[in-house]
Amino acid sequence: xxxxVNTIREQFPALSLADEGKPRIYLDxxxxxxxxRQVLNRMxxxxxxxxxxxxxxxxxxxxxxxxxxxxxxxxxxxxxxxNADEIVFGANMTTLTFAVSRxxxxxxxxxxxxxLTHMDHEGNVGPWMHLARDLGLxxxxxxxxxxxxxxxxxxxxxxxxxxxxxxxxxxxxSNCLGTVNDVKTITEMAHQSDTIVFVxxxxxxxxxxxxxxxxxxDFLVCSPYKFFGPHQGVLWGKYELLxxxxxxxxxxxxxxxxxxxxxxxxxHEGQAGTLGVIEYLEWLGESMxxxxxxxxxxxxxxxxxxxxxxxxxxxxxxxxSERLISGLQMFxxxxxxxxxxxKDFSRxxxxxxxxxxxxxxxxxxxxxxxxNIFVWHGHNYxxxxxxxxxxxxxxxxxxxxxxxxxxxxxxxxTLEVLGTCL
Ligand SMILES: Cc1ncc(COP(=O)(O)O)c(C=O)c1O
Numbered sequence: 001x002x003x004x005v006n007t008i009r010e011q012f013p014a015l016s017l018a019d020e021g022k023p024r025i026y027l028d029x030x031x032x033x034x035x036x037r038q039v040l041n042r043m044x045x046x047x048x049x050x051x052x053x054x055x056x057x058x059x060x061x062x063x064x065x066x067x068x069x070x071x072x073x074x075x076x077x078x079x080x081x082x083n084a085d086e087i088v089f090g091a092n093m094t095t096l097t098f099a100v101s102r103x104x105x106x107x108x109x110x111x112x113x114x115x116l117t118h119m120d121h122e123g124n125v126g127p128w129m130h131l132a133r134d135l136g137l138x139x140x141x142x143x144x145x146x147x148x149x150x151x152x153x154x155x156x157x158x159x160x161x162x163x164x165x166x167x168x169x170x171x172x173x174s175n176c177l178g179t180v181n182d183v184k185t186i187t188e189m190a191h192q193s194d195t196i197v198f199v200x201x202x203x204x205x206x207x208x209x210x211x212x213x214x215x216x217x218d219f220l221v222c223s224p225y226k227f228f229g230p231h232q233g234v235l236w237g238k239y240e241l242l243x244x245x246x247x248x249x250x251x252x253x254x255x256x257x258x259x260x261x262x263x264x265x266x267x268h269e270g271q272a273g274t275l276g277v278i279e280y281l282e283w284l285g286e287s288m289x290x291x292x293x294x295x296x297x298x299x300x301x302x303x304x305x306x307x308x309x310x311x312x313x314x315x316x317x318x319x320x321s322e323r324l325i326s327g328l329q330m331f332x333x334x335x336x337x338x339x340x341x342x343k344d345f346s347r348x349x350x351x352x353x354x355x356x357x358x359x360x361x362x363x364x365x366x367x368x369x370x371x372n373i374f375v376w377h378g379h380n381y382x383x384x385x386x387x388x389x390x391x392x393x394x395x396x397x398x399x400x401x402x403x404x405x406x407x408x409x410x411x412x413x414t415l416e417v418l419g420t421c422l
Contacts, residue, residue: 002288003316008405011036011280012228015405022372025410030175030203030351030401031376033228035273038283042276043230043269053265064268071271072258074278077303079220079236080211086242088258089271092233093202093221094123100219100235100261101127103245104196108166110136115159115168115195117142118384119151119177124169124200124221125384140165143388149177149338150347156186160193167196172204172220176382176397177338178351180204187216196241202226206403207317207349209296209310212236228280228403230273235261278306285309313404320402320411321350327415331422333357337389337397353380353397356422361395367421373414375400 009015014034017024026034046067052060054068072084081087090096108114114137116125132139140159144151159165168190173180187197197217201210206227212220218241224232242257249260285293285305292308292315299307322342328334335355339348356364361377368375378396379386386392400414 001316001319002291002312003404004288005316005405005407007287008284009407011038012405013037013040019372025371025373025406025413027400027402027406027410027414028374028376029206029403029406030226030380030399032225032231033206033403034405035228035230036276036280038280039229039273039276042279043273046269046272051268054268067272067275068266068268071275071278074275074302075234075236078205078210078278078281078306079222080213080299080303080307081236082213082239085257086236086239088235088237088242088261089266089274090233090235090262091267092225092231093200093223093235094127094233096221096233096235096261097123097198097200098127098130099248099263100237100245101131103247103261104167104198105131105135106246107196108135108137111138111164112166113138113140113162113164115140115142115165115170116384117144117151117170118388119144119174119179119181120169120171120200120382120384121175121202122381122383123202124171124198128167128169137166141384142170144177144179144385146389149174149179151181151186153182153185153189157189160189160195163193165190165193165195167198169198169200172199172201172210173207173349173351174338174382174385175203175351176353176380176385176399178348178353179339180208180347180349183215183217191216203349203351207310208314209307211307224270224274224277227277229277230267230270232267232270232274234274278302281306281309284312288312316404317350317402318345320406320408321345321348321352323408323411324350324352324400324402324415327411328352328354328418330415331356331418333359333422337391350403351399351401353399355391355394355397359422361398364398364418364421368414368417371413371417373417375414 050063072087199220205222247260285308289308292311365377
């Protein structure tokens, strides 16, 4: 195994904290992750050395613009975008999606259809529902199978064949079920009917190598704070589309991407911190990802290291998934809402949601919180999935979400505490 978890944990100051003698166990990661030193250093340096607004001729502004450009370049490499101008920073995924959905809406006409899914987080549902209401669009819904927790691609083909689907908003990995979807195939299917494909990759990017050119989709969004960075959002779009769409911008702002979508003054320290994550992952790829580098022969330099790092992470996390899921399966009253057969773990991230017969999810999360174990409960904004599974009225699910800095010991401790309250 490539990941040396103790060395990884040393990079994250928050991971060594304890309260009243109880170490913190962060399994709330699908809601937001902790940050390594590289992020803290970049943010502190930015605010001390180069804090200024954009496009001045003086030293701090020139230096600041260099940092912002480097952050765009770093994200382009992480997502394997063609170039840095395809990367748009913003406050978070939801805000970026609301904004760009308005621009995409300018291509659509009353009566056109858009396709949404019951697996998506509200961030990739709400903006499109508003657009549909404002423009008089029809909405079609793709369900997931309640036994496999995956989309049925035959159903997708049927929905697409009914015609006039101008946009499909789908997710790469579900923040509730943990399912990783076959975005490449879905995109190929959608493109046959000239459907624009908008991918929410917020829950995928922290867990595996992402490659927008290989996926072939048109837009992809993610959130650095879910992959060890500061509170930021990132939108990638094909350059031609970003160029062609009209953005909602003020007159003096850039007319070219990405500036035409980056409205107002950005969080410069947030972009600097995102560059810090890229540097952290580059270090991880260099020091622990050697054996994966040959899988990315077409890449070189930092791009290669970043993808190797994400593959090392992916492999380590499968061990965590296995321990967590097999541990949960020992409790007879637990029902896992997601793929739970080990042979299919390559099609899931380690985010595991479950319900417990006749037990309230909030109460179980509270029992864990009492032991300084942090997990989420409720609908976690995956409203459609929670409703389709019929668990909204009983308080939703309990969600345990490890990432690569979590340990087997932390999983075991969590299962031990669960054992006392199930
Ligand atoms: C799958 C998914 N999409 C979108 C979002 C929204 O992200 P943001 O907080 O950056 O708007 C989340 C946040 O949890 C998510 O898990």
